[in-house]
Amino acid sequence: MVKIKICGITNLEDALACCEAGADALGFVFAEEAKARNRYIEPEKALEIIEQLPPFVTTVAVTVNEPMQRLAQYLSIVDLVQLHGEEPPYHLPMGHLAIKAFRVGPQFKLSDMDDHKTRAWLLDAFVPDQRGGTGTVCDWETAAVAARLGRPMILAGGLTPDNVTEAIFRVKPYGVDVSGGVESEPGKKDHERVREFILNARETPVA
Numbered sequence: 069m070v071k072i073k074i075c076g077i078t079n080l081e082d083a084l085a086c087c088e089a090g091a092d093a094l095g096f097v098f099a100e101e102a103k104a105r106n107r108y109i110e111p112e113k114a115l116e117i118i119e120q121l122p123p124f125v126t127t128v129a130v131t132v133n134e135p136m137q138r139l140a141q142y143l144s145i146v147d148l149v150q151l152h153g154e155e156p157p158y159h160l161p162m163g164h165l166a167i168k169a170f171r172v173g174p175q176f177k178l179s180d181m182d183d184h185k186t187r188a189w190l191l192d193a194f195v196p197d198q199r200g201g202t203g204t205v206c207d208w209e210t211a212a213v214a215a216r217l218g219r220p221m222i223l224a225g226g227l228t229p230d231n232v233t234e235a236i237f238r239v240k241p242y243g244v245d246v247s248g249g250v251e252s253e254p255g256k257k258d259h260e261r262v263r264e265f266i267l268n269a270r271e272t273p274v275a
Contacts, residue, residue: 071093071222072243073091074095074247075097076102076105076107076248078107082257084121086257089259089263091125091266093127093128095129096127096128096130098114098134098142099152106253107247111129114146115145129150130150131150133153134149148166149165150166150167163187164187169224170192181214181219188219188220188221188242188243190222190223190245191207191222193226220242222241226249227244228246229250232268233272250265
């Protein structure tokens, strides 16, 4: 069964609604560039939300080019860090606590992923000068190849309740990651769309 991460959580109401709907993981965007889309959250506020979540929900900090010391600080708040910048390959002890994101664009090569021995890889769409959350659909053909390379692969990029079934069927990822596709406005989730997204994803066989 595919795992589901709802990203761009900014408030407790949305976080609890996502958990109730069956989300496996919640993403909190600590990268300040997300302020432009109202999806940024201060780590201290994220901690206040996380302390009120039910157990067995994985929490993830979305970061861009943070130093190791800052990542270690974040890992005192969340379970995993998701790296969206030009971070160097991280090995133990950081690698098993990280998800490395790749934007599938003109310069991307599947072999680039091999050096990043992280807990999982995430493939997102490439949009110049933007690092995720664009609503642009990822290259599913490339993602399908990446999903067969032996490490858990999470598919992001332009997913919605309407296309997640086809995406899972074609790519067969370990997990899917959605943010804007389940929003009522930037930074605020549409709880009905969250439920629909999770239901559609759950009903789609991966094998």
